[in-house]
Amino acid sequence: MEKYFLRIGFILYIVFVIFINFYILSYNFFEVANFGKYTFFSSSKIKDYQRGYFIISSKNNKDVNVGDTIYFYNSYEAKSEILSSVVFEISKNNENEITYQIENNKLLSSSYLIGKEDDFTKVPFIGYTVDFVTSTIGYFLTIFIPLLWLFGCRVLKICTNSKVFKNVV
DSSP states (O other): OHHHHHHHHHHHHHHHHHHHHHHHHTBOTTSOEEETTEEEEEGGGBTTOOTTEEEEEEOOGGGOOTTOEEEEEOOSSSSOOEEEEEOOEEEEOSSSOEEEEEGGGEEEEGGGEEEEGGGOEEEETHHHHHHHHHSHHHHIIIIIHHHHHHHHHHHHHHHHHOHHHHHHO
16 A cells, blocks of 8 residues: 555656646746746746735736736846736737737737736645745755655666676675
8 A cells, every 4th residue: 555655656746847847948038937828927926916826827918908907027127027017008009919008108018918917826825836946956955856866766776686786796
């Protein structure tokens, strides 16, 4: 029975490692993961937002209305951050491009839009885990060292069961 729990734990760990690696490899300049029309990020990436949430957002330009709070990539400064603002005016340039007038009379292209707050799916406390695991020290402690240990255990097991190594010693 204990072997089954170990195997299930190992499989869950491998799924976790694969998810974190896909998440990190799909980062853009703003350290936000994009998969198709979905955007995944920790709430720590948003300025002045409660920490600890893992946010999943779907980008749908057609659902944004005047008065909605939207989140977007900050392209006005050379920082990699996500900002929020209220939409004051919407103008459609063509079928694919929409321009939003936001606070301080700034114009925002729909290509920088992440989504509106009402469309966010927020998972509490996972944001803390994602922040830690995607940091350098967190990745080293939760991904690299355990995988190195598992690899070493497998090599040791193969060496102790091998007839070639038994005859040498």
